[in-house]
Amino acid sequence: MEASPYQFLAAPATPTRGNVTVFVTDALRQAIVTLQLRPGEIIDKSAICERLGVSRFPVSEALARLQAEGLVDILPQRGSTVSLVRIADVLEYMLIRKALEAEAVRVVTGTHSDELIETLQRSMSYQRAAVEIDDQFGFHERDIEFHDIVFGDMRFTKVKAVIEHTRANLDRARRLILTPRRLSVSLNEHQRVLEGIVAGDAARAAAAMRAHIDSVMAELIAFAIEHSDQFADGDLLRADPDYAAFPFG
Numbered sequence: 001m002e003a004s005p006y007q008f009l010a011a012p013a014t015p016t017r018g019n020v021t022v023f024v025t026d027a028l029r030q031a032i033v034t035l036q037l038r039p040g041e042i043i044d045k046s047a048i049c050e051r052l053g054v055s056r057f058p059v060s061e062a063l064a065r066l067q068a069e070g071l072v073d074i075l076p077q078r079g080s081t082v083s084l085v086r087i088a089d090v091l092e093y094m095l096i097r098k099a100l101e102a103e104a105v106r107v108v109t110g111t112h113s114d115e116l117i118e119t120l121q122r123s124m125s126y127q128r129a130a131v132e133i134d135d136q137f138g139f140h141e142r143d144i145e146f147h148d149i150v151f152g153d154m155r156f157t158k159v160k161a162v163i164e165h166t167r168a169n170l171d172r173a174r175r176l177i178l179t180p181r182r183l184s185v186s187l188n189e190h191q192r193v194l195e196g197i198v199a200g201d202a203a204r205a206a207a208a209m210r211a212h213i214d215s216v217m218a219e220l221i222a223f224a225i226e227h228s229d230q231f232a233d234g235d236l237l238r239a240d241p242d243y244a245a246f247p248f249g
Contacts, residue, residue, distance in 0.1 A: 006044075006048055008031060009051050010027070011051070011054075012052070020054055024054060025062040028066060034172075039172070040081060041082045043063065043082065045059050045080065085169065085172060085173045085232065093166040094213060096166055102206040102213075104159070105150055106206040108153045112197060113153070117197070124190060124194060127186075131183045139186075140178065144171075189212035189215060193208040193212060221246060225237055
């Protein structure tokens, strides 16, 4: 018997009718975001059903939900594929994050609790450990955690919800540039954000956050121009590099 092409998907332990679709949606989203399902890859619905031990309905419903999130393309009579990343969307999402996260850092600086500093320092320790062993997945999770800690301290749930809405497509784009060098650079950039918060210097902390997001975006743009075939708007990138202009600073 041939091995399933979806070995990375694990069947639900005790599936019930009410939560199977949610489970399948979450499993496929995670696979897409972590690049186990690559941009442009054809999705074999039957193989997924067999691997997860579910009927076609929850898989079809899950794909429809992921289409609404911009992660899957469903073509009538042609099946489904993992959506290519659009650099234009990444530019907008990163601009949103830059504005909100720089402001979030400014707000918490000077009013933060000792607990916030301890939690951020703990996150930095985990990030350093991940860098030392080139644990890209672990570092990415701790990276997300570092940013979430700041929003958690603000207790502004609507702001955090806006960030969460942009995360799926951003996460898979950012994973495309995860290298040992990028991990080390991000670690140092996070450290400068933390130093600004600890010093109570709101302007310094906010500037460090903006610089961090600018740095990530610059690397993403360079990657997208060099590997334009991996992006839905790659033709535009090839024709006009200014298409990926970003308001740095």
